[in-house]
Amino acid sequence: MAIQLLAAGLILLAVESFIPGFGIFGISGLLCLLGALYLALGATAQAAALVGGLLLILVVLGWWLVRRGPGSWLGRHVTLHLRSTAARGYTGQAERKDLLGRKGITQTVLRPSGRALIDGELVDVITEGEFYEPGTAIKVVSVTGGRTVVRKEEDS
Structure with a gap:
């Protein structure tokens, strides 16, 4: 069962990368991967605590990336900062x-x-x-x- 969850998780993450949307495929893929990890660790209380802690870390990291990421050193290097403004000479269709x-x-x-x-x-x-x-x-x-x-x- 862990192998099927692992495969499903990887497929769902691949679908999310090709068809970005509301994150449903990506979140489902991450949950499948966490489920596969839980089963691979023996489905014990200790495995549940480890997977729960990992999920908490992922949620905090995701929150940080959304809130603080674009202003961070890494965020400044992977996001586009150029603006197409009228002050820079960019114009859209003329307003008639x-x-x-x-x-x-x-x-x-x-x-x-x-x-x-x-x-x-x-x-x-x-x-x-x-x-x-x-x-x-x-x-x-x-x-x-x-x-x-x-x-x-x-x-x-």
Whole structure:
């Protein structure tokens, strides 16, 4: 049984390294490895105390890595510190506040994003969650960063 737990633990840790997520695979893999160690040590009270102590050490180490690790000597060497800021010359998509309130026609299906023709210019737009077919009259309701939000123009 210890061999199966060891194999399962290693497989789960490998899955976590290729499919990072919420840590479920990694935590399950570590628990399988601790279970394998417990069984390999004879499944006694002394083995349980040793594995429990090891688990406590792992929890404290994990807490430290999350809280203090990035500022430590090792953390500074393995984490990225460069920032892509406007002060360094990095810019995202231009904020098009001039489009606010303008009307246009969808050119592609908006599911919920696509392209619309606004004042003779093709613009990447997004809806508030609705799907619109090509040829739908739209109005720009907000612009935040590079995100141009449109809503279907109501017939008046």
